Amino acid sequence: MLPLSLLTAAQNKPMLVELKNGETLNGHLVNCDNFMNITLREVYQTNPDGDRFWKLKECYIRGSTIKYLRVPDVLLDTVKEEQNRARDVGRNSRGGHIGGRGGPRARGTRGGPMRGGRGRGRGA
Amino acid sequence: MSSLQGYVDRKVLLVLQDGRAIVGTLAGFDQKSNIVLADSKERVYSVEDGVEEIPLGLYLVKGEMICLVGELDEEIDKSVDLATVRAEPIPPIRYG
Numbered sequence: 001m002l003p004l005s006l007l008t009a010a011q012n013k014p015m016l017v018e019l020k021n022g023e024t025l026n027g028h029l030v031n032c033d034n035f036m037n038i039t040l041r042e043v044y045q046t047n048p049d050g051d052r053f054w055k056l057k058e059c060y061i062r063g064s065t066i067k068y069l070r071v072p073d074v075l076l077d078t079v080k081e082e083q084n085r086a087r088d089v090g091r092n093s094r095g096g097h098i099g100g101r102g103g104p105r106a107r108g109t110r111g112g113p114m115r116g117g118r119g120r121g122r123g124a
Numbered sequence: 125m126s127s128l129q130g131y132v133d134r135k136v137l138l139v140l141q142d143g144r145a146i147v148g149t150l151a152g153f154d155q156k157s158n159i160v161l162a163d164s165k166e167r168v169y170s171v172e173d174g175v176e177e178i179p180l181g182l183y184l185v186k187g188e189m190i191c192l193v194g195e196l197d198e199e200i201d202k203s204v205d206l207a208t209v210r211a212e213p214i215p216p217i218r219y220g
Contacts, residue, residue: 001151001152001160002152002153002154003152003153003154003158003159003160003184004154004158005152006151006152006160006182006184007184020189036158036186063186064188066186067140067142067185067186067189068140068183068184068185068186068189069183069184070180070181070182070183070184071181071182071183071184072181072182073162073163073181073182075182076151076160076162076182
């Protein structure tokens with residue numbers, strides 16, 4: 001799974017961001033981009049020593065200043081589920097088109113007995 | 125070209141530029157070596173006390189911060205009693 005996909009899926013979720021200078025920002029993710037620039041809302045900022053705090057309504061963090069992000073554990077399962085669902089939707093829609101020509105077993109069995117019956121009827 | 129694909133879904137040790145050692149399951153990566161680490165735990169080494177393991181959860185680490193990604197042999201790791209390990213913590217990288 002791509003890191004940026006995980007981040008995009010984390011929109012509106014709470015997270016902790018640690019910057020290269022050791023500051024930490026706790027807040028809810030508003031948006032993110034390919035550079036990992038992010039905007040957070042309802043942010044609690046802490047200085048590197050952990051002894052000064054600020055509350056910010058919104059903030060923008062340049063991706064290049066980020067060391068790491070901690071996100072809720074459930075997000076991993078949520079994103080994997082969505083990826084599986086998207087893959088299954090793709091499979092089903094493609095399977096439907098191929099089924100029109102070759103025919104999966106279900107349609108074949110429905111057609112088979114009927115055809116056989118008609119054939120026997122004519123023969124008899 | 126070498127890639128981290130071989131490490132996906134394995135347990136790995138990440139050493140960061142600030143000297144931190146984090147173990148976890150590699151869930152994903154990209155071309156910049158940004159990494160998604162699941163069930164991660166930071167291991168704090170000390171000369172006097174045993175290793176302290178701090179559970180951290182789901183981590184997205186920026187590629188620029190990573191020094192090393194190493195595959196962890198789970199069997200060997202399980203057999204090690206972290207309380208008996210004594211080691212100097214890795215210092216942060218200094219440039220220039």
